[in-house]
Amino acid sequence: MTTPLYYVNAEPHMGSAYTTIAADVVARFQRLRGRRVTFVTGTDEHGEKIALAASAKGQAPKQHCDGVVAAFQELWRLLDISYDSFIRTTDAKHEAVVRAMLEQVWQRGDIYKANYEGWYCVGCEQYKDDGEMAPGNICPLHRTPCQERKEENYFFALSKYQRQIEELIEGDASFVQPAARRNEVLGWVREGLRDFSISRAAVAWGIPIPREPGQTVYVWFDALFGYASALLQDDEAPNAEALAAVGWPADVHLVGKDILRFHAVYWPGMLLAAGLPLPRRVFAHGFLTKDGLKMGKSLGNVLEPGPLVRAYGSDAVRLFFTKEVLFGQDGDFSEQRFRDTVNASLANSVGNLANRALNLLHKNCAAALPAAAADVPVDNPLRAYAAAQVEAAAAAYDGLALHEAVEAALAVAARGNLYMAKTEPWTAYKKGSDADKAAAGLNLVAVLEAARIVAVLLSPVTPRFAARMYDALGFEADAFNSLRWVDAAWGALPAGQDFPKPVPLFARIEGDTFVSEAAPAKALATAAT
Ligand code: MSP
Numbered sequence: 001m002t003t004p005l006y007y008v009n010a011e012p013h014m015g016s017a018y019t020t021i022a023a024d025v026v027a028r029f030q031r032l033r034g035r036r037v038t039f040v041t042g043t044d045e046h047g048e049k050i051a052l053a054a055s056a057k058g059q060a061p062k063q064h065c066d067g068v069v070a071a072f073q074e075l076w077r078l079l080d081i082s083y084d085s086f087i088r089t090t091d092a093k094h095e096a097v098v099r100a101m102l103e104q105v106w107q108r109g110d111i112y113k114a115n116y117e118g119w120y121c122v123g124c125e126q127y128k129d130d131g132e133m134a135p136g137n138i139c140p141l142h143r144t145p146c147q148e149r150k151e152e153n154y155f156f157a158l159s160k161y162q163r164q165i166e167e168l169i170e171g172d173a174s175f176v177q178p179a180a181r182r183n184e185v186l187g188w189v190r191e192g193l194r195d196f197s198i199s200r201a202a203v204a205w206g207i208p209i210p211r212e213p214g215q216t217v218y219v220w221f222d223a224l225f226g227y228a229s230a231l232l233q234d235d236e237a238p239n240a241e242a243l244a245a246v247g248w249p250a251d252v253h254l255v256g257k258d259i260l261r262f263h264a265v266y267w268p269g270m271l272l273a274a275g276l277p278l279p280r281r282v283f284a285h286g287f288l289t290k291d292g293l294k295m296g297k298s299l300g301n302v303l304e305p306g307p308l309v310r311a312y313g314s315d316a317v318r319l320f321f322t323k324e325v326l327f328g329q330d331g332d333f334s335e336q337r338f339r340d341t342v343n344a345s346l347a348n349s350v351g352n353l354a355n356r357a358l359n360l361l362h363k364n365c366a367a368a369l370p371a372a373a374a375d376v377p378v379d380n381p382l383r384a385y386a387a388a389q390v391e392a393a394a395a396a397y398d399g400l401a402l403h404e405a406v407e408a409a410l411a412v413a414a415r416g417n418l419y420m421a422k423t424e425p426w427t428a429y430k431k432g433s434d435a436d437k438a439a440a441g442l443n444l445v446a447v448l449e450a451a452r453i454v455a456v457l458l459s460p461v462t463p464r465f466a467a468r469m470y471d472a473l474g475f476e477a478d479a480f481n482s483l484r485w486v487d488a489a490w491g492a493l494p495a496g497q498d499f500p501k502p503v504p505l506f507a508r509i510e511g512d513t514f515v516s517e518a519a520p521a522k523a524l525a526t527a528a529t
């Protein structure tokens with residue numbers, strides 16, 4: 001599975017982090033399921049846009065790229081991104097792959113020279129049709145005028161693959177997801193595919209075309225092959241056998257909706273021409289917006305992920321964007337809503353659940369579990385509910401309904417809190433008989449087992465929080481590190497397990513220090529009291 005390879009014209013913003021967080025959640029879930037996962041990410045470093053960014057800083061392109069790539073890698077570290085391969089399109093092995101692929105496509109007779117005239121958006125690195133621009137030849141995404149260009153370029157004969165690509169999108173309903181996006185792609189394909197230019201005469205920062213070194217390879221014809229180079233060793237040829245041995249084709253390319261055409265139409269065409277198997281699925285998510293506009297470097301309305309993660313931790317950031325932005329649709333950010341969501345989910349709902357139960361046991365049962373989770377009857381309502389939610393969460397993760405997976409996990413915590421309120425174990429400890437106390441102990445174990453299951457279900461999203469929960473329940477680090485999805489089944493907490501002195505699992509976010517926007521009056525007032 002892959003994220004896009006990010007442009008390094010500027011340091012990463014929350015929009016770039018968004019795709020990567022989602023991919024990491026999926027990767028962690030699939031690993032829990034026991035699947036072999038190769039999670040590919042990386043950077044897209046050639047082309048005009050990057051060259052311009054470098055020269056604006058007075059730097060050589062490679063020097064500029066090295067700096068920005070370091071910032072991406074640092075952010076992925078902060079966000080606990082567990083990628084397996086990071087490919088830079090300036091890596092020698094990638095450049096060799098692009099040359100090999102280009103030659104293959106050339107030999108097939110799919111590349112020809114022609115004159116091109118059109119409107120180019122450097123931000124998109126794409127020629128735009130009349131219908132794709134706002135009046136005045138403005139790019140609607142970047143809000144800047146497109147430039148009129150006339151060049152002699154090499155073209156890729158995408159139109160030759162019209163029938164195959166149409167059959168692919170029509171015949172395989174799951175190739176492009178979600179369904180609304182698939183209809184959009186079908187529309188483009190049915191309009192008729194046009195050949196596109198794959199070389200640039202005027203851009204020096206790129207991979208020179210071996211047959212004509214005065215031209216460089218167009219960034220998209222370069223970067224998409226990064227998904228293949230990421231899997232190969234230095235000097236390994238990109239043939240179908242070598243790639244199949246290391247996981248090709250991708251099960252899913254996760255992309256933003258702005259680059260869907262490249263992944264769902266151009267990329268299959270390129271692979272057909274190169275003789276390589278096609279990916280199984282392309283999933284397009286929506287945009288993070290600020291006041292309704294796509295958040296982006298070009299518009300200057302970005303949310304900086306670094307300060308957010310440093311202030312609130314990776315779990316909080318990962319949880320908010322997974323839970324609150326329906327995967328596939330646009331979503332807006334506000335720091336107040338972010339705080340409210342994280343507090344409600346991690347501090348109040350899940351954190352409190354475990355904490356209250358552990359505190360009661362600590363006071364009344366000498367810090368050891370009085371019963372085993374397996375002793376809770378199968379028809380116990382909390383147990384039965386948790387089992388159903390585990391199924392729901394698995395189906396949601398598998399279907400990339402990531403927000404639903406989080407909701408399924410949190411629903412178990414909510415039900416656990418309700419169970420606590422109904423069974424009132426504290427009353428039995430205060431004035432109940434021995435039998436009442438034993439029942440209260442079993443109820444508390446049920447609540448803790450539910451909290452443990454929530455930790456397993458949430459572990460792809462909030463790995464640190466989940467690890468702390470395991471710790472609080474008295475497990476060794478090994479138990480968490482070797483966790484599998486089957487461990488979400490009821491019954492893992494053993495009788496007599498010692499647990500450490502309870503400490504809050506998630507400290508409520510409070511105070512008036514907002515990192516991305518001015519603190520609203522309400523937060524200031526609360527902080528002052
Ligand atoms: N370099 C190309 C991808 C090449 S893949 C072989 C590119 N890079 S990008 O940095 O501009 O965008 C990378 C990803 O970030 C895209 O999936 C894009 O949708 C995503 N996002 C950029 N801004 C975004 C938001 N404001 N919101 C959500 N995701 C957005 O395109």
